[in-house]
Amino acid sequence: MYDMKELYEAFSVQEAIELRLAHPEAQIIAGGSDVLVQMREGKRAGKELISIYLIDELRGVSLDENEAIRIGSLTSFSHITRDPIIQKYINVLGEAVDLVGGPQIRNIGTIGGNTCNGVTSADSASTLHAWEAIIELTGPSGKRLVPIKDFYIKASTVDIREGEIQTAILIPKESYENTWGSYSKYAMRNAMDIATTGCSVNVRLSPDKQTFDRVRIAYGVAGPVPMRAPSAEALIQGKALTIENAEAFSLEVLKDINPRDSWRAPKAFRQHIAVEMAKRCLIEATKRCGGVIN
Amino acid sequence: MKDQYRLIEFNLNGKDVACMVDCRASLTDMLRNDFRLTSVKKGCEVGECGACNVIIDGECYNSCIYLAVWVRGKHVRTLEGLMGPNGELSDIQQAFIDETAVQCGFCTPGFIMSAVEILESGKLYTRDELRKLLSGHLCRCTGYENILNAVEKTMKKRLGITE
Numbered sequence: 001m002y003d004m005k006e007l008y009e010a011f012s013v014q015e016a017i018e019l020r021l022a023h024p025e026a027q028i029i030a031g032g033s034d035v036l037v038q039m040r041e042g043k044r045a046g047k048e049l050i051s052i053y054l055i056d057e058l059r060g061v062s063l064d065e066n067e068a069i070r071i072g073s074l075t076s077f078s079h080i081t082r083d084p085i086i087q088k089y090i091n092v093l094g095e096a097v098d099l100v101g102g103p104q105i106r107n108i109g110t111i112g113g114n115t116c117n118g119v120t121s122a123d124s125a126s127t128l129h130a131w132e133a134i135i136e137l138t139g140p141s142g143k144r145l146v147p148i149k150d151f152y153i154k155a156s157t158v159d160i161r162e163g164e165i166q167t168a169i170l171i172p173k174e175s176y177e178n179t180w181g182s183y184s185k186y187a188m189r190n191a192m193d194i195a196t197t198g199c200s201v202n203v204r205l206s207p208d209k210q211t212f213d214r215v216r217i218a219y220g221v222a223g224p225v226p227m228r229a230p231s232a233e234a235l236i237q238g239k240a241l242t243i244e245n246a247e248a249f250s251l252e253v254l255k256d257i258n259p260r261d262s263w264r265a266p267k268a269f270r271q272h273i274a275v276e277m278a279k280r281c282l283i284e285a286t287k288r289c290g291g292v293i294n
Numbered sequence: 295m296k297d298q299y300r301l302i303e304f305n306l307n308g309k310d311v312a313c314m315v316d317c318r319a320s321l322t323d324m325l326r327n328d329f330r331l332t333s334v335k336k337g338c339e340v341g342e343c344g345a346c347n348v349i350i351d352g353e354c355y356n357s358c359i360y361l362a363v364w365v366r367g368k369h370v371r372t373l374e375g376l377m378g379p380n381g382e383l384s385d386i387q388q389a390f391i392d393e394t395a396v397q398c399g400f401c402t403p404g405f406i407m408s409a410v411e412i413l414e415s416g417k418l419y420t421r422d423e424l425r426k427l428l429s430g431h432l433c434r435c436t437g438y439e440n441i442l443n444a445v446e447k448t449m450k451k452r453l454g455i456t457e
């Protein structure tokens with residue numbers, strides 16, 4: 001038995017909004033793989049919950065009228081990895097979430113929960129930052145769209161307002177068109193482990209594949225919330241595909257990131273691997289674009 | 295708490311069932327206490343070990359971090375559902391015995407349900423892929439190799455591949 005005070009169940013987005021307004025203290029539960037564990041540990045014991053897990057309209061991946069990729073907030077990690085739209089346009093997201101926990105966790109964990117928890121180590125978060133994802137929230141006065149970097153306010157706090165729930169994550173066409181990505185997760189174990197650091201890079205090359213047209217890089221666990229490395233992105237823009245440029249790019253990330261010492265790893269180690277990950281992901285993403293770094 | 299008990303209807307191991315369940319119950323609680331399906335083990339109860347793993351609508355879930363009320367209208371399968379009409383073991387259970395993939399047995403039902411999902415996909419996986427597909431389970435006894443052998447051999451047998 002879970003030590004919860006009350007369980008309210010929503011079967012539609014409208015019901016969820018009404019329950020949110022009626023019970024402002026209650027916590028939303030999607031797949032529950034964070035919430036139920038915290039409740040079991042006593043951290044959230046005695047709380048009221050609003051279950052949104054059975055709102056089927058929030059599941060699935062589609063292309064919207066602007067050809068943005070629309071991922072319903074309740075879509076599980078395993079369904080993202082197996083989805084043909086994800087595989088065709090932003091396969092790196094499928095690869096990143098395929099590194100979450102183990103198979104059963106990937107069946108229950110949702111991408112909405114992975115972003116609404118505001119956790120820096122969330123395996124989808126750095127890739128979503130690198131794709132400049134847009135968060136869709138639905139509330140009493142309709143839909144609100146927020147760029148993912150503004151959605152994160154501070155560790156464990158995201159911009160969800162009164163009566164709102166997150167209903168989708170959108171990847172605009174400008175972000176994914178002709179662009180290929182690579183994700184790297186550093187952890188002590190290959191399964192069932194939280195990232196010591198995670199890095200996601202995506203690359204668009206010039207039509208002749210000789211220069212970097214646009215590069216995006218984002219990290220998890222390089223600061224209190226997932227973050228981009230804008231100095232590194234600016235440095236490599238328009239540069240030739242050389243190993244010197246790749247190395248300069250990866251060192252430049254140190255100007256942007258701010259990892260801390262923790263029991264998992266000291267700051268210096270996190271900085272060291274962040275540089276190495278940037279380089280490897282850049283090289284891999286470039287390869288996926290059909291470019292050759294020499 | 296008002297309406298603490300809720301009526302839920304679902305399909306359990308092939309039979310349609312109904313239950314008035316405490317909304318605070320995990321699926322493990324309901325399967326063990328209301329249906330006496332004790333193959334569903336309570337290991338860590340925080341989603342780490344896989345001892346409570348069951349199949350819901352064809353996918354594996356750790357039932358300890360799954361609310362019982364969520365199975366409304368779904369198909370749930372536990373190890374007990376693998377039993378043949380005269381109490382026979384399934385091929386994968388027999389393989390666990392033959393390969394000495396069982397010692398204390400606490401992790402076994404969970405592993406076998408993941409193996410069932412793998413086997414029913416009808417795909418041929420490499421040893422490394424199987425390792426990843428089974429990575430949501432902890433076993434304190436066997437050292438995993440015999441478990442992998444049991445799953446790999448049953449997979450090949452079902453696909454008609456002889457070594």
Ligand SMILES: Cc1cc2nc3c(=O)[nH]c(=O)nc-3n(C[C@H](O)[C@H](O)[C@H](O)COP(=O)(O)OP(=O)(O)OC[C@H]3O[C@@H](n4cnc5c(N)ncnc54)[C@H](O)[C@@H]3O)c2cc1C
Pocket residue numbers: 027028029030031032033034035036037052073074099100101102105108109110111112113114115116117121122123124160164165166167192193194195340341342
């Ligand atoms: C054993 C184990 C291993 C794990 N390993 C990893 C790992 O390797 N990498 C990783 O990133 N995570 C991991 N996790 C954490 C967890 O599985 C993920 O964060 C998952 O994405 C959470 O999704 P959920 O639907 O289960 O969230 P829930 O627990 O239901 O919710 C998480 C938070 O988000 C809020 N929320 C959820 N959905 C919405 C919504 N639509 N609108 C508004 N608020 C919402 C909830 O109120 C809560 O605060 C692991 C968890 C377990 C138990």
Ligand code: FES
Pocket residue numbers: 335336337338339340341342343344345346347356357358359
């Ligand atoms: S008891 Fe459910 S995962 Fe351990």
Ligand code: FES
Pocket residue numbers: 395396397398399400401402432433434435436
């Ligand atoms: S056989 Fe004892 S835990 Fe696996």
